[in-house]
Amino acid sequence: MIDFPESEFSELLEKLRANRPLVHVLTNDVVQEITADVLLAAGASPAMVVAPEESGTFAGIADGLLINIGTPTAERIRAMNLAADAANEKQTPWVLDPVAAGGIPWRDDVIRSFVAKRPTVIRGNASEIRALAGFSSSGKGVDSCDSSDSALEAAKLLARTVPTVVHVTGETDYVTDGERTVSISGGHEMATLVVGTGCSLSALVAAFAAVTPDRVAAAAAASTLAKRAAEYAAKHAEAPGSFHVHYIDGLYLTGRKA
Amino acid sequence: MIDFPESEFSELLEKLRANRPLVHVLTNDVVQEITADVLLAAGASPAMVVAPEESGTFAGIADGLLINIGTPTAERIRAMNLAADAANEKQTPWVLDPVAAGGIPWRDDVIRSFVAKRPTVIRGNASEIRALAGFSSSGKGVDSCDSSDSALEAAKLLARTVPTVVHVTGETDYVTDGERTVSISGGHEMATLVVGTGCSLSALVAAFAAVTPDRVAAAAAASTLAKRAAEYAAKHAEAPGSFHVHYIDGLYLTGRKA
Amino acid sequence: MIDFPESEFSELLEKLRANRPLVHVLTNDVVQEITADVLLAAGASPAMVVAPEESGTFAGIADGLLINIGTPTAERIRAMNLAADAANEKQTPWVLDPVAAGGIPWRDDVIRSFVAKRPTVIRGNASEIRALAGFSSSGKGVDSCDSSDSALEAAKLLARTVPTVVHVTGETDYVTDGERTVSISGGHEMATLVVGTGCSLSALVAAFAAVTPDRVAAAAAASTLAKRAAEYAAKHAEAPGSFHVHYIDGLYLTGRKA
Numbered sequence: 155m156i157d158f159p160e161s162e163f164s165e166l167l168e169k170l171r172a173n174r175p176l177v178h179v180l181t182n183d184v185v186q187e188i189t190a191d192v193l194l195a196a197g198a199s200p201a202m203v204v205a206p207e208e209s210g211t212f213a214g215i216a217d218g219l220l221i222n223i224g225t226p227t228a229e230r231i232r233a234m235n236l237a238a239d240a241a242n243e244k245q246t247p248w249v250l251d252p253v254a255a256g257g258i259p260w261r262d263d264v265i266r267s268f269v270a271k272r273p274t275v276i277r278g279n280a281s282e283i284r285a286l287a288g289f290s291s292s293g294k295g296v297d298s299c300d301s302s303d304s305a306l307e308a309a310k311l312l313a314r315t316v317p318t319v320v321h322v323t324g325e326t327d328y329v330t331d332g333e334r335t336v337s338i339s340g341g342h343e344m345a346t347l348v349v350g351t352g353c354s355l356s357a358l359v360a361a362f363a364a365v366t367p368d369r370v371a372a373a374a375a376a377s378t379l380a381k382r383a384a385e386y387a388a389k390h391a392e393a394p395g396s397f398h399v400h401y402i403d404g405l406y407l408t409g410r411k412a
Numbered sequence: 413m414i415d416f417p418e419s420e421f422s423e424l425l426e427k428l429r430a431n432r433p434l435v436h437v438l439t440n441d442v443v444q445e446i447t448a449d450v451l452l453a454a455g456a457s458p459a460m461v462v463a464p465e466e467s468g469t470f471a472g473i474a475d476g477l478l479i480n481i482g483t484p485t486a487e488r489i490r491a492m493n494l495a496a497d498a499a500n501e502k503q504t505p506w507v508l509d510p511v512a513a514g515g516i517p518w519r520d521d522v523i524r525s526f527v528a529k530r531p532t533v534i535r536g537n538a539s540e541i542r543a544l545a546g547f548s549s550s551g552k553g554v555d556s557c558d559s560s561d562s563a564l565e566a567a568k569l570l571a572r573t574v575p576t577v578v579h580v581t582g583e584t585d586y587v588t589d590g591e592r593t594v595s596i597s598g599g600h601e602m603a604t605l606v607v608g609t610g611c612s613l614s615a616l617v618a619a620f621a622a623v624t625p626d627r628v629a630a631a632a633a634a635s636t637l638a639k640r641a642a643e644y645a646a647k648h649a650e651a652p653g654s655f656h657v658h659y660i661d662g663l664y665l666t667g668r669k670a
Numbered sequence: 671m672i673d674f675p676e677s678e679f680s681e682l683l684e685k686l687r688a689n690r691p692l693v694h695v696l697t698n699d700v701v702q703e704i705t706a707d708v709l710l711a712a713g714a715s716p717a718m719v720v721a722p723e724e725s726g727t728f729a730g731i732a733d734g735l736l737i738n739i740g741t742p743t744a745e746r747i748r749a750m751n752l753a754a755d756a757a758n759e760k761q762t763p764w765v766l767d768p769v770a771a772g773g774i775p776w777r778d779d780v781i782r783s784f785v786a787k788r789p790t791v792i793r794g795n796a797s798e799i800r801a802l803a804g805f806s807s808s809g810k811g812v813d814s815c816d817s818s819d820s821a822l823e824a825a826k827l828l829a830r831t832v833p834t835v836v837h838v839t840g841e842t843d844y845v846t847d848g849e850r851t852v853s854i855s856g857g858h859e860m861a862t863l864v865v866g867t868g869c870s871l872s873a874l875v876a877a878f879a880a881v882t883p884d885r886v887a888a889a890a891a892a893s894t895l896a897k898r899a900a901e902y903a904a905k906h907a908e909a910p911g912s913f914h915v916h917y918i919d920g921l922y923l924t925g926r927k928a
Binding site: 228 | 448452453658660663
């Protein structure tokens with residue numbers, strides 16, 4: 155395992171901003187606004203196109219796609235299926251965020267049906283990744299009660315089985331394709347008190363995956379950017395309301411000339 | 413009527429943070445993010461599980477439940493019914509927020525059907541509580557045009573009739589079970605210019621109700637926390653954008669060691 | 671073409687705050703919260719009433735209506751149709767925001783069906799207005815790739831054809847009924863990095879249209895307020911997270927005594 159190199163991060167961030175990829179976002183009801191704001195601040199272009207009548211068409215136009223199973227409904231799941239199929243057909247990278255995997259059987263079935271479509275990257279917390287890999291897990295609602303270290307073996311197994319790139323986030327983030335694993339440290343725990351920092355990170359992965367064929371690097375670059383922004387926020391805020399504001403600022407300011 | 417004692421507030425706030433209750437939130441489209449952020453900042457754990465296929469199961473796992481009738485649709489109402497029934501079966505406390513009661517007959521029928529399930533607490537503004545109790549009311553959209561004082565008798569009557577605990581908020585907040593009534597003063601009127609401060613207060617009531625069997629105290633503790641946060645915000649902000657940020661900060665900082 | 675006069679802006683802003691119009695908002699999933707916060711900060715009263723069972727009734731009560739085609743679904747479109755019809759019947763002003771017009775045929779059909787109902791004002795970016803007028807356009811997702819200047823002739827043509835008032839926004843904003851055209855300059859480009867500043871401007875147009883029969887002036891006043899708020903934000907923020915907060919503050923503080 156290696157630390158993700160700074161030089162590779164800088165290069166990918168520049169590429170993201172030069173290309174401004176259009177990210178098709180199918181996410182949950184709670185984090186729509188922060189996800190759009192995170193993508194805009196980072197340098198990408200978000201578009202939430204959610205009706206089954208147009209989600210397939212739009213996924214074929216977009217540069218990357220996020221499917222987040224946070225608040226699935228029958229109609230939204232239909233739209234997500236059409237979008238994932240279109241992305242696969244056009245070889246557009248797409249990210250699956252398996253929110254609260256391991257909790258409710260109906261939701262787990264939904265999540266498994268998307269894993270079967272072979273997402274480009276699966277991004278989750280330790281409890282979710284452990285659950286998907288068939289390990290015991292102890293999530294509580296949408297929060298992880300397992301450490302990301304404890305999910306590393308699960309992540310590698312899941313990556314080899316699907317096969318895909320698995321991105322497990324926590325105090326340290328890990329990205330693995332089952333063979334190559336990179337780690338990203340830093341960040342700040344107050345990010346867990348702002349709803350949507352995890353979900354919007356998955357959208358950032360889709361944005362970076364749109365500008366490089368190396369999906370391990372794409373996920374690692376997204377993690378690095380999020381952790382830098384959290385460190386910036388922690389320097390400027392002592393509570394979650396301010397942290398949120400400075401987190402968005404940090405995404406924008408990271409890597410820009412003063 | 414008595415003022416809610418400071419010592420009781422401190423004790424319940426500590427208990428909330430020690431237990432970090434999981435609050436199942438079924439709320440309107442507008443306030444999803446602020447509701448999650450408010451619960452996280454206060455010390456609880458939010459989860460929006462909205463599909464009828466899983467809302468009943470999840471309500472049986474959660475420590476408290478909020479049902480907010482802000483933007484009801486047929487499918488969401490179905491999910492809410494399953495959740496309320498599951499909460500009743502497991503004796504999980506649940507809060508009903510009857511947004512804009514007294515306005516539109518169809519919505520009033522929806523609200524009445526949930527009142528009939530005997531929520532643990534009903535939290536509304538003066539116009540909503542007056543309308544539910546059968547008093548004349550003068551709401552305009554989602555805003556109250558009546559004072560909370562004018563709704564106190566309506567609140568007591570409603571509390572005895574259902575029976576339940578009624579929590580009416582405004583310049584002064586009142587909580588009553590029909591016999592015992594406590595009042596909570598303070599706060600700041602700029603909170604009314606930030607969407608979701610009322611709706612998210614109802615979520616806080618569900619969080620506190622998860623850590624004490626005394627539901628009058630639970631609602632009063634939630635009101636106290638919200639009013640403290642608003643006072644903190646008013647000290648640091650002169651307009652609603654900044655007020656929102658500092659309100660979330662205030663929820664987090666209240667009762668924590670410096 | 672003339673600049674929108676300062677005195678007219680001040681007068682309409684005072685009128686808005688004196689009347690506090692109730693704006694019925696049917697908008698997309700992403701911008702619900704910022705739209706409500708923008709209306710509240712400016713001095714209007716937002717209400718999101720979205721179920722087909724009540725949207726028509728409510729549109730008949732409200733002072734203005736916004737229909738934003740951002741994330742349409744079959745059920746939401748049904749609610750929007752009922753609301754637009756009720757507004758037309760009661761001669762309540764309503765604004766159409768044709769998000770991403772010119773992109774996907776299904777969405778364009780939806781948008782055209784609302785244009786056919788003759789909205790009081792159509793507010794869009796240059797790519798959207800060009801597409802609606804039958805000009806070539808180059809939008810990318812929800813963002814415009816055309817300048818507002820390039821859409822001015824399209825706006826005039828569209829205004830005469832429908833007929834309606836067309837409001838095209840960009841670096842300079844233009845409002846035209848096909849004969850009279852006013853321009854509004856100023857603002858700040860960082861507003862494009864905060865999701866919902868455009869969508870919520872359409873809601874502000876509905877609010878101003880509720881307090882004056884001169885719809886060109888209403889749209890121009892909304893543009894002026896938004897540009898003032900953006901200028902205020904740019905003075906206080908150097909990145910989009912802070913910009914968002916100060917933008918809301920700027921809407922509130924503009925035109926108020928210190």
